[in-house]
Amino acid sequence: MKQLEYSQLETFDTEYVNNNRWEIVKEKIDNDFPDGNFTFLDIGGGNGKFADRLLMAYPQSNGTVIDNSELLLSKNKTHERKTLICDSVANLSKFHQKYDLVCFNWLLHHLVSDSYTQTRQNMFDTVNIAQSLLTYCGRVSIFENMYNGLVIDGLPSHLIFSLTSSKYIASFTKKMGANTAGVGVCFLSKQQWISTLKKSDLQLLAYSDAGDAWSISWVRKLFLHMGKVHEGHFWLSSSSPI
């Protein structure tokens, strides 16, 4: 899997799970872990702001943040119930500890290899590895961007991957606003996410839209064949829905 450069990673030092998005995941946690006593693993958890929210809202919880960016991990506040691990998702299969909650907040689209097919496989394999990290009643929480096609649903995913992963046109894609220029990014449409997750070892329990459609210029929309672009949240379990 490719790694983003320092300057590209710096832009991720922000709080992605804001108050509105937090309400979505909090409702799910309150419902499935009513005593608030759970362990969590935030994969690609970066600066740890989401872990901090969990630890504050659930004083009986304990969590681990794993990320392959030392820069982002160094931004974490220390907390007696928080563990930090600097490692790549590529090594997740070596982890043997089990967690009640495994989170992927805007991580999966970064698991880029040289080809689109291998990248999709990385994403799928990583979701499946999460299953092996779950306790019996464990849950997986995924926040992602949904890039739906105007007519051909999966086309923006391919176009954005091809454009951003090319080193030859990296200065152009950077000027176009792609933070991942020269490395690549693999956004999926909502339907692509649903079909990927349904093929996995996990059970999709719920999907929630996590915000309004993004406002994007029509030129960009036409160029990238984009329809509605928005954020969404998936809640999954390792067993059959209750």
Ligand SMILES: C[S@@+](CC[C@H](N)C(=O)[O-])C[C@H]1O[C@@H](n2cnc3c(N)ncnc32)[C@H](O)[C@@H]1O
């Ligand atoms: C868009 S940021 C999201 C950060 C965090 N989850 C949040 O919501 O604030 C993507 C994160 O994934 C991490 N990441 C990307 N590829 C990774 C990999 N192969 N292994 C572990 N972490 C990775 C980045 O370092 C970064 O922290």
